[in-house]
Amino acid sequence: MKISASDDRAEVGRRVAAGLKRASGACALALAALCTLALPKGAQAQVSDLVDRSTLRVCADPANMPFTNEEGAGFENKVAELLADKLGLTLDYTWFPQATGFYRMTLGAKRCDIVMGYVAGGDPVLNTNPYYRSAWVFITPKGSDLADVTTLEDPRLKGRHIGVVAGSPPGDLMARNGLMGMARPYALMVDRRFESPAEAMIADINDGAIDAGILWGPIGGYYAKKSEKPLAVIPLVKEKGDPALVYRITFGIRPGELNWKHQLNQFIAAEQGAIDKILLDYGVPLLDAQNRPVQPAP
Incomplete structure (x- = not known):
């Protein structure tokens, strides 16, 4: 929705589908769920929360800007730093590309305890409360005749060259229109160490190779x-029907870890202003519950 450059994390592809379409992973999760359900309710909570909390262990992609990288330059890195500071914990990362096997090799293997960005409702994690809401955005040069487009139904888009991440939700709406x-x-699944579809799309807009492009909002x-040139960034919040282009983003943790979820929800509630500032500093188009832009605090 952590929906790599094409929203990845999904690029939102992973965020929307959580990149978890692996039969083997599904079987393992089903087995784990059955084993847990066989325990009394109180025992479930005890077993699931028997995790060392002396360190904040974050599962993250090592090259997935603007979300995370090994240098700690992404906005999820900064949110993780804030969380570690408020909890009084040392921050530690388990690095793994957000592609096939991400959940199994990170949260599922208990090598780490939290993914900093996960679409609400994305399997197989337990979601916290959302800590931000954003949308796919329409990007075009400021001053162009498309700079006030707010929906893909706009007739001015007919016959125009528009960049789109292959296999992403906006592609369905573009086809419909x-x-x-x-x-x-532009490619959805790439090795972000060597290729950045989002940067390529922005360069093509600036060069005039395409008239506009559509990317997941944070990217x-x-x-x-x-x-290098001023661009208009318009959240696509007026689209009708499926697929949705607006998503709520949460922290993802292991199913059953209810005490951990409660602690993280308390952090979100207490630090929402500080979280918003981090996101807005990175250019993330934040939306409120009515899909109105969230403005920086005065």
Whole structure:
């Protein structure tokens, strides 16, 4: 929705689908769930929360800006630092690419205890309360005749070259509106150490190779903010029907760890202002519950 450059984490592909379409992983999760359900309710909580909390152990992609990287430069790195500080814990990372096997090799293996960004309702994690809400965004040069487009139904988009992440939710809506014939696709699943589809899309917009592009909000907002030319970034909050383009993002933890979830929810409630500031500094287009832009605090 952690939906790599194409929302990844999903790039939102992983965020939306959580990248968990592996039969072997599903079987293991089902078995674990059956074993847990066989215990009395009180015993379930005790077993699931028997995890060493002396260190904040974060599961993260080593090269997935603007979310995380090994240098700690991503906004999820900064939120993790804030969380570690408030909990009085040392911060430690387990690095693994957010692709096939991510859950199994990180949270599932108990090598770490939290994923800093997960779409609400994404299997197989237990979600905390959401700590931000964002949307896929339409990006075009400021001053262009498309700079006030707010929906993919806009007739001005007919015959225009629009960049879209292949296999992403906006692609379905573009097809529905007859926009795919002139569209330029960008890869969804790439090794972010060597390739960045989002940066390539922004460069193509600036060069005039495409008229506009659509990216997951946190990615599009971040790279548009870094653009050499001024760009309009418009959250697509007016689209009708499925698929949804607005998502709530949570922390992802292991199912059954209710005490840990409660502690994290308390952190979110107490530090929402500080979290918002981090996200807004990175250009993340934040939305409130009515899909209105969240403004920086005065």
